[in-house]
Amino acid sequence: MNRMWIALIAVLALIIIPWVGVGAAGLTLLFGVGIPYIACLIFFVGFIYRIVSWAQSPVPFHIPTICGQQKSLPWIKANNRESPHSYWGLFARMALEVLFFRSLLRNDRAELKQRQRLIYSSNRFLWAGGLLFHWSLIIVLFRHLRFFTEPVLPGIAFVQNLDALFHVGLPALYITDVAIIVGLSYLFLRRVIYPQMRLISLPSDYFVLLLIIAVVLSGVLMRHFFKIDAEKAKELALSIASFRPVIPTAIGLPFYIHLFLVSILAAYLPFSKLMHAPGVFFSPTRNLKNDSRARRHINPWSYPVKVHTYEEYEDEFREAMKEAGLPVEKE
Numbered sequence: 001m002n003r004m005w006i007a008l009i010a011v012l013a014l015i016i017i018p019w020v021g022v023g024a025a026g027l028t029l030l031f032g033v034g035i036p037y038i039a040c041l042i043f044f045v046g047f048i049y050r051i052v053s054w055a056q057s058p059v060p061f062h063i064p065t066i067c068g069q070q071k072s073l074p075w076i077k078a079n080n081r082e083s084p085h086s087y088w089g090l091f092a093r094m095a096l097e098v099l100f101f102r103s104l105l106r107n108d109r110a111e112l113k114q115r116q117r118l119i120y121s122s123n124r125f126l127w128a129g130g131l132l133f134h135w136s137l138i139i140v141l142f143r144h145l146r147f148f149t150e151p152v153l154p155g156i157a158f159v160q161n162l163d164a165l166f167h168v169g170l171p172a173l174y175i176t177d178v179a180i181i182v183g184l185s186y187l188f189l190r191r192v193i194y195p196q197m198r199l200i201s202l203p204s205d206y207f208v209l210l211l212i213i214a215v216v217l218s219g220v221l222m223r224h225f226f227k228i229d230a231e232k233a234k235e236l237a238l239s240i241a242s243f244r245p246v247i248p249t250a251i252g253l254p255f256y257i258h259l260f261l262v263s264i265l266a267a268y269l270p271f272s273k274l275m276h277a278p279g280v281f282f283s284p285t286r287n288l289k290n291d292s293r294a295r296r297h298i299n300p301w302s303y304p305v306k307v308h309t310y311e312e313y314e315d316e317f318r319e320a321m322k323e324a325g326l327p328v329e330k331e
């Protein structure tokens, strides 16, 4: 079966679980408190486990990937951004990568055109789609802090007002809600439309995208179409966050679907490719300075190797070398 369909069916099955569990069986305590707590536990233990195991992995070789002149002689112009030799250069390169996905700007497309000639061209769509999605997600999550804090943290109302700047609809449509849907749609469709992307995409690639799309759509739908009791949702969120869970009263089925999908996402995250977010900080190709001309990096795994020097060789074979007419250094 097509890999995308496997992922789609899995996500649809996940939507049906709370639908039946809350809508038909009325298991609000399980879906409102039990499952979110279990998911948080799996998330924190799994996340910390992955981070600790990465932090403990040896990095025996000095392997930053660079594309600029390394610092060497004073009259050769060094490029501290592309080939950082100082901590400031490293920090700047890392910040540009993490905040603006700078290396994705160099994304190329290779296509067979004009009588089978391979043509390379720049492709900025992945960069734009990725940036749109990640930045919108950060803002959506930041706005969500209003459900977990009372009084609401300063700055949240400001961001919320800015995000609803155009005052379209009631409740107002957030710019980031539109942006995140556009970004996610592009990221998903490129894996469906381009044959090369279809070939390399696994069910897990589609699954994470579809799961995040389902979380976002369920959130948007319950804000604008299938109304929920947001006050009660906040009561529940606050009670969970303060470890004094209350038995949730009628909040609305869409909320439980949203919360269940978020719980699955949280529990799955430490075992998925979504760990690229903290992983980038542990990547030795990114987090090392390129100072191998200024400093000798010794592999800590190197052990003293027994060598046979030329002097020793000559001492051993001097007479035979002389007999054969070969030149020797010492008579």
Ligand code: HEM
Binding pocket: 140, 143, 144, 147, 174, 177, 215, 216, 217, 218, 219, 220, 221, 222, 223, 230, 233, 234, 237, 255, 258, 259, 262, 265
């Ligand atoms: C990965 C995590 C999550 C994502 C990506 C997400 C996404 C969204 C989105 C896009 C919306 C539409 C409205 C808006 O942008 O504010 C929304 C609404 C909502 N979300 Fe989430 N959400 C997440 C986690 C949670 C959690 C943990 C809760 C638990 C309280 C929650 C509760 C709500 C509620 C109550 C609304 C309706 C807001 C309203 O009516 O104004 N969300 N969510």
